[in-house]
Amino acid sequence: MKPRLTSLTARVLLLATLWSAVALVVIAVVISTLYRQGTERGFQELLRAQLYNVINSVSVGEDKQLAGRPELGDLRFSQPATGWYWMVEPLGDFKAEPLTSASLGVTQLAMPPIAEVPFDDNYERFYVEEDGQGNTVQVAETEVVLDQDGRAARFRVSGNRALVEADIQAFSNRLYLALGGFGIGSLVVNALAILIGLKPLDQARAALERIRRGEAERLPTDFPREIQPLASEVNALIDSNRRIVERARMQVGNLAHSLKTPIAVLLNEARVLDRGHGELVKSQAEAMQGQVQSYLNRARIAAQRDTVLARSEAEPVLERLLRVMRRLNPGLAFDLSVVPPGLSLAMEQQDVEETVGNLLDNAARFAKSRVSVAVSPSAEGPSAEEAQRRAWVEVLVDDDGPGLEPEEITEALKRGRRLDESKPGTGLGLSIVTEITSEYEGRFTLTRSPSGGLRARLILPGVAISG
Known part of the structure; x- marks a missing residue:
């Protein structure tokens, strides 16, 4: 047989706790996912803005070389191994020296094939790679024609994803802490609400205990309307039991009265009979008296044994x-x-x-x-x-x-x-x-x-x- 909870309070508390736990986990996952998506979208927009800043800063010089020095306003592009890089590389027949940020140094940044990560409708693509310094970086890439002669270059800007992950982790920690506190608070409030809501049942139990101890005869009538019908039925049952007991006592008394005189007459008559017959009648009358008393006791006890009134x-x-x-x-x-x-x-x-x-x-x-x-x-x-x-x-x-x-x-x-x-x-x-x-x-x-x-x-x- 499977074990089951016998406490109504424990059942409701368990269900409320399970529901709160599931709801909070779902909320945490949904909010964390939405925040991650928003943060990654914002990070991608930042890289796109930096990418177009580089594009606007680079052109083809008179010497047919790439010229320009982007100033992106972020010191991380000038510090080595930060994961924040920009690169301008000539394409096709355009033979020129590439331009890179000071932060790139001699680091090489891999580039996936276009077949794996194609360009979108804006002719941009975003992908994640690792630089030579162990940083996981996200790269924004596009290709731009620089002059009327068809010279083109590939522009890439990367940002360190550790910034995104740290931001998401910090947010998630605060979120889990807040939801955990909210969950504990909700559990306490639920427990109080359940205990207060079920208090009338405890009062009903205490009232029944008083009846069982003989300190009261009926349940009070001031219970909430959800419990009052039960209290009324219990009171009706007690009244019915009391009537059964009283009726049984009356019937037992009547029967005892009706048999008392005939048995007494038999016992008196036995005294005046001759010894042999007198002893026989007396023994049989006494046996009958004992049997009558025994069955009267049984009837009376059976009538009141199952009531709550015998004390x-x-x-x-x-x-x-x-x-x-x-x-x-x-x-x-x-x-x-x-x-x-x-x-x-x-x-x-x-x-x-x-x-x-x-x-x-x-x-x-x-x-x-x-x-x-x-x-x-x-x-x-x-x-x-x-x-x-x-x-x-x-x-x-x-x-x-x-x-x-x-x-x-x-x-x-x-x-x-x-x-x-x-x-x-x-x-x-x-x-x-x-x-x-x-x-x-x-x-x-x-x-x-x-x-x-x-x-x-x-x-x-x-x-x-x-x-």
């Missing part, structure tokens, strides 16, 4: 349970540890009380002197996927009783099974814990406690603690 702070709920257990068991010590303080479970309070209460009741029946409850965050969920998807809480209930062997633990988790018939109880407590934990997608296990007794370990859905 129970662990410490006050468990402290109330322990106060009851201390009164019922004055000979036992009950300890509670909740780390960090303020840890909450994503469960209804009555489900927390019933789950941990059954474990405390079971531990109190077998403990010698002490029962301890420890609550802490857990990085371990029912599965690796669940551990990453949501927060989980570990609840440990330890006693210092005789404990159970592995095969006895398997037997104890079966519905209605009691390993010690001398102790009071129906044998339904641990199976109820298993069912409620399972409905919340959690996990329940029994192991040997470090104190020698039994350890009940619960992995239950928690509420993420905000930083």
